[in-house]
Amino acid sequence: MNPVYRKRLFMHRVGMALSVAAMSIGLIALLWILATLLIKGFSAINLNMFLVDTPAAGTEGGGLRNAIVGSLLMVGVATFVSTPIGILAGTYLAEYGEESKLAQLTRFVTDVMLSAPSIVIGMFVWALYVDTAKHFSGYAGSLALALIAIPVVVRTTDNMLKLVPNSLLEAAYALGAPRWKVALTIRLRAVKAGVVTGVLLAVARITGETAPLLFTALNNQFFSADMNRAMASLPAVMNQFAMSPFDNWRDLAWGGALLVTFSVLALNILSRTVFAQKAPK
Incomplete structure (x- = not known):
């Protein structure tokens, strides 16, 4: 050899x-x-976890109802805010990213936010919102989560729009369609599956965030659907209960960790399934 x-x-x-x-x-x-x-x-895992609020220190039993509802509300509001902003910003970058200095600056800021530690974003929202309002709130938590989700949606939308064939765009321009209409009705529609994937990945990213919520929503032992008050969330409750000396608190922390893990896993599987089945060729 x-x-x-x-x-x-x-x-x-x-x-x-x-x-x-x-x-x-x-x-x-x-x-x-x-x-x-x-x-x-x-x-x-048991039924009480979904029907009973978090227990007081030294008491037996308890559940995670207030934390589950709080997480759903804050993640839902954050997704509602970040999705249109992220998609429109990503569309702007794809259309005018090579022609505008503002687009280049936007892309740079987006990249910085993608790599920024979540605790820094939490501190920023605390200084901007919580310290001004003089109280913690679910809205502040949603704002922090939205700031984490927006860059993910922006970059995904920007990258997906660049995959649209130029021949498709040239055909639309040849028919006399204006640029904004081509971007929204032709280009964006062609990659809607990829954009939806980016939104789902952003939701999966913010579902398990703890640090920004400690500075913004803090926590709440009692059930509350008022977004203008301090609000419990699964990551914050897990962080508190996991370090406690009470056995039932540690058990609830493990149950919450399992719920968050399966939620993120389900979102990732859903995003990959949607992308695999509907992505344009």
Whole structure:
């Protein structure tokens, strides 16, 4: 066998062995975490978790109803705010990104926000909203989550719109359609599945955020649907209960962790399914 070929084959095998070993270590750690979460999380799941509010310190039982409702409300409002802003901003970047300095600045700011730690965004909203209003609130939490979700939707929309064939756009222009109409009714419609995927991924991203909510919505032991007051959320309750000395609080933390994990998993599966089935060819 050629010595050069033998050396390359040896290096290839070494590289493959190291890659498989690294993958195995990662999978073992992941399976270990998932197994622990499933075992302890499922044991804490019961009907009271969805029907009873979080318990006071030292009391038995309790549930996560107020935290579940609070998370749904804040994530829902954040999604309602971030989706149109993100889609319109992404469309603007795709259409005018190479012609406008404002578009280039917008893309730069979007990239910075994508990499910014969520706790920094939480502190920003605290200084901008909470400190001014002199109270924590669900609206402040939704604002922080929306600021995290918007860059994800913007970049996904921008990237997906760039995949539309130029021939499709030229055909629309040849028929006399104005640029704004081509962008909204032709270009955006062609990649609607990819845009929906970006929105779902943004929702999955903000569902488990804890740090920004600690600075904005804080927490609330009691049930409240008033977005103008401090509001409980699953990530914040999990953070509090996981470090507590009470067994039932730690059990509820495991149950909440399982709910958040399955919610994010379901959103990721849904986004991939939608993208795989409806993406344009």
